[in-house]
Amino acid sequence: MPIILFAIFIDLLGFGIIVPILPFLTLKYGGDAMVGTALVSIYSLMTFLAGPLWGRLSDRIGRRPALAATFLGSTVAYIALAFSSNLIMLFVARAMSGMMAGNVGIAMAAMSDLTDESNRGRAMGLIGATFGLGFAFGPFIGGLLGSVGGEPNIFLPALAAASFSCTAMFLTARFMPETSKHRSGEDDEESAAEAKKPLPHWSVVLKSPGQLALFAMFFITAVGQSICFAITPFWAQATLGWDQVKVGFLLAGVGLCVAAIQSLAIGPLFKKFGELKSLMIGASAHLIGCAILLFGPGTVTTALIAFPLVMSGLTVSFPALNSILSKRADKRLQGxxxxxxxxxxxxxxxFGPLAGGMAFAGYSANSPFFVVASTGAIAFIWALTEVRRLNSA
Structure with a gap:
């Protein structure tokens, strides 16, 4: 488990390095907020297309080789990004990176292999904490490297990101054990018998009761989270006059809050309240943060209070939803x-960054956060409905 988490941290550190510099680089090459959010969206579009394929591949060939392959691909993509000199090259490089982002689903499947239902939520929380730490230290490093020379540049941040992904690949290939029981060579008789059977068709994961609504929640909560990450640099520049260095510090502080909650609070929270009620608590904090941001003054104090609440609150959805899904899914189809x-x-x-970019460009710097608030409200209502459904069953 530590090897998996450390490899993911190293890779997310590289990803976080890129985040604060991309909006300013977009402006440098003649783009605007809409183009900048589209640059975020192309990454996610390719992840949407490739993520299920990487997960399926990890079920077939094992978690370790599939995870190492994604890190190798990320290394190549970041090198391409380092030498990008216009918007087209930026879009191509980000699309390549998005294709390799299946490492998240593979890592969660590996953690699911190593845990049982009693501690599944805590394991997912540890992955969330790893994300938080990556986003805490990555933007800080990226903000500093991206300002070398006095103007936004991608060369040094991208090379640093490539080196981190390459390190993650080496750690995975050299030290990570195979976690999928029927691929590890350490099967008991029952696991060996199961391994000889063909994998169930992928569509099985969609047919359990309530499964489509559960997958819809992954989409909805990601819309809210992605708007926050995509719009925050533009909001900070327009409202507070900040540059990429200050934005990097803000994102680093938010990342530390996320990491603290995911590593220290998720386990006890899930144990005491369960995943669904914990999701309701997180959504409530998220909504409070949105209210402060929308109706408070446009000051540094507002930003320092609101953004941690907004991003940390809904980030509870990451381990909660994945823990619920892993418990409902066939063990052979975890990936x-x-x-x-x-x-x-x-x-x-x-869709999140695109919607946020349109609202930002068409209305005001605060308007995207009305959409963000609505995603938190939907998460709260869905979790409440699920609690009532299970209680009445």
Whole structure:
């Protein structure tokens, strides 16, 4: 488990390095907020298309080789990004990176292999904490490297990201054990018998009761989260006059909040309240943060209070929804199911930044956060409905 988490942290560190510099690089090459959010969306579109395929592949050949392959692909994509000198090259490089983002679903499947239902939620929380740490340190490093020379540049941040992905590939290939029981060579008789059977058709993961609504929640919560990450740099520049360095500090602080909640609070929260009620608690914090941002003054204090609440609140959905899904899915299809969840989240990250960019450009800097608030409200209502359905069953 530590090897999986560390490899994902290294890779997410590289991804986080790119986040604060892309909006400013878009402006440098003649784009606007709409083009910048489209640059985020192309990454997510390719993740949506490739995520389920990577998950299915990991069910067939094992988690370790599939995960190592995604890290190798990310290394190549970041090198291409380093030498991008116009918007077209940026879009091509980000599309390549998006195709390799199936490592998230594979890592969740590996963690599911290593845990049982009693500690599944905590394991998913640890992956969420790893994301938070990657986004905490990555934007901080990216903001500094991206300002070398006095103007936004992608060369040094992208090379740093490539080196991190290459390190993650080496760690995975060299030290990570195979976690899928029927691929590890350590099967008991029952697992060996199951391994000889052909994998069920992928469509099985969609046919359980309530499964389509569950996958829809991955899409909806990702819309809210992605708008936050895509619009925050533009909001900070328009409202507070911040540059990429200050935006990097803000995202780093939010990432630390997310990491603290995911690593320290998720396990006890799920144990005491369960995944669904914990999701309701997180959505409530998310809605409070949106209200502060929408109706409070456009000041640094508002940003420092609201953004951690907004992003940390709905981030509870990540481990909660994946824990619920992994418990409902066939053990032999964990990679497929979690690959689909990763794909649906990616689809939400396609539409989220585009919707946020249109609202930002067409109305005001605050208007995208009305959409963000609505996603938190939907998450709360769905979780409440599920709790009532299970209680009455």
């Amino acid at each position: 497929t199911a979690l690959g689909f969840s990763s794909g649906m989240s990616a689809l939400g990250r396609v």
